[in-house]
Amino acid sequence: LKIFSDKHCWMMLGLLVLAIAIIIEIFPNSNTYTQGHENADELSSFSFSYVQVMWYIMYLSEAFLIQMPDSKLDSYDVASIIPQFITAVFVFVIALSILHKNKKILTFIIPYSFFGLFSALIYSSPYHSGMVGVFLIFVFWGIFADNGKIELPEYINKAVSSLRGGLKKAVVAIAFLPMIVPIAWSAYSSYIDIRFDYWYKEAAEFIKEYRLYDYKILSPWEHIAVSNDTSKSTDPKVDESDYQWHDYPNIQGLATAILPYFDDNIFYNYNIDNHDKTFMYYQSSTEEETKTIFDKWREQGAPDVVIDRCEITKIYPNIDVDDYIAVKRVEVYKPYKFKTNDQYITIYVTKDLFNKIGTLKEITAKKLY
Incomplete structure (x- = not known):
């Protein structure tokens, strides 16, 4: 096969061997938790449908041109992304035809399929799409290094040559969009980063300003609503009486995002068994393990400070939520x-701590729980 005479093929095979070795090394434990999968058994099981085919094709355009929704395709109205999918199919076909013309289609499609199928069937995050962009650039770079140019398929040359005037200029401009759009994305994100504090920075600054780290701070944990009827995860804002709740006390994303602004772990319930660690262990837990962790939290006593609303009465059944005052609303960008993920979190303190500090101001907010 000609492909094996290409030095880039052997380079990619070497990377594949390395990737397989890394996968073996980091293969998830039985209690691994990821978004949408609560253990390794769920992570390695999947169902195949047309939705996954759409996801696989759209990943290429996601890197350069379109903006897919944050959630998995099967969790919202698929019809709403038909325009993006049509664009993605067009880009996918054009890209493969160019790669085929330059005899690099297998160099691209094999690694892309590993990535795309894993993302579509098992796990993905918006942040991973940039890997597709970098890889495609690498492949085109290899074509240019070998041939000194990138050849276009005959049908593209004929189509472009048949155009005249403004229409031809418009088509050429559209062809440059995959290079222009990412620059615009970067410009917008840079503006938001400059204009607003990133993520939970303001919360960290508030904690430092009032030295709240000298007190017991409780961080919220992951709890997922599971329907009694369908056994599927749902929006946690549903009526509690209709759902069971599964708690994962090791999953504390908010604390993980705040701690880089501090030298030490300021949350007493974060990594309760490894308190010196300031990174999150993506570990699910059984009901018995969760109960054990909650018991350890309970031994520390009730918190003086609570970061955002959480089911605090699950840990402290006799606690009076009216004893906690909301003192800060932090806008999160x-x-x-x-797109900007706009959210907010609320910081609560006990009435005793509120009076002790003296300079905090009470704000209107929902009770802790």
Whole structure:
């Protein structure tokens, strides 16, 4: 086969061997937790449908041109992304035809399929799409290094040559969009980063300003609503009476995002068995393990400070939520392409601590729980 005479093929095979070795090394434990999968058994099991085919094709355009929704395709109205999918199919076909013309289609499609199928069937995050972009650039770079140019398929040359005037200029401009759009994404994200504090920076600054790290701070944990009827995860804002709740006390994303602004772990319930660690262990837990962790939290006593609303009465059944006062609402900005994930969190303190500090101001907010 001609492909094996290409030095880039052997380079990619070497990377594949390295990747397989890394996968073997980091293969998830039985209690691994990822978004949408609560253990390794769920992580390695999947169902195949047309939705996954759409996801696989759209990943290429996601790197350069379109903005897919944050959630998995099967969790919202698929019809709403038909325009993006049509664009993605067009880009996918054009890209493969160019690669085929330059005899690099297998160099691209084999690694891309490993990545795309894993993302579509098992796990993915918006942040991973940039890997596709970098890889495609690498492949085109290899073509240019070998041939000194990138040849276009005959049908593209004929189509472009048949155009005249403004229409031809418009088509050429559209062809440059995959290079222009990522620059615009970067410009917008840079503006948001400059204009607003990133993610939970303001929360960290508030904690430092009032030296709240000298007190017991409770961080919220992951709890997922599971329907009694369908056994599927749902929006946690549903009526509690209709759902069971599964707690994962090791999963504390908010604390993980705040701690880089501190030298030490300031949350007493974060990594309760390895308190010196300031990174999160992506570990699910059984009901018995969760109970054991909650018991350890309970031994520390009730918190003086609570970061955001959480089911505190699960840990302290006799606690009076009216004893906690909301003192800070932190607007959260997290840019991604042309979209900003706008959220807010609320910081609560006990009435005793509120009176002790003296300079805090009470704000209107929902009770802790």
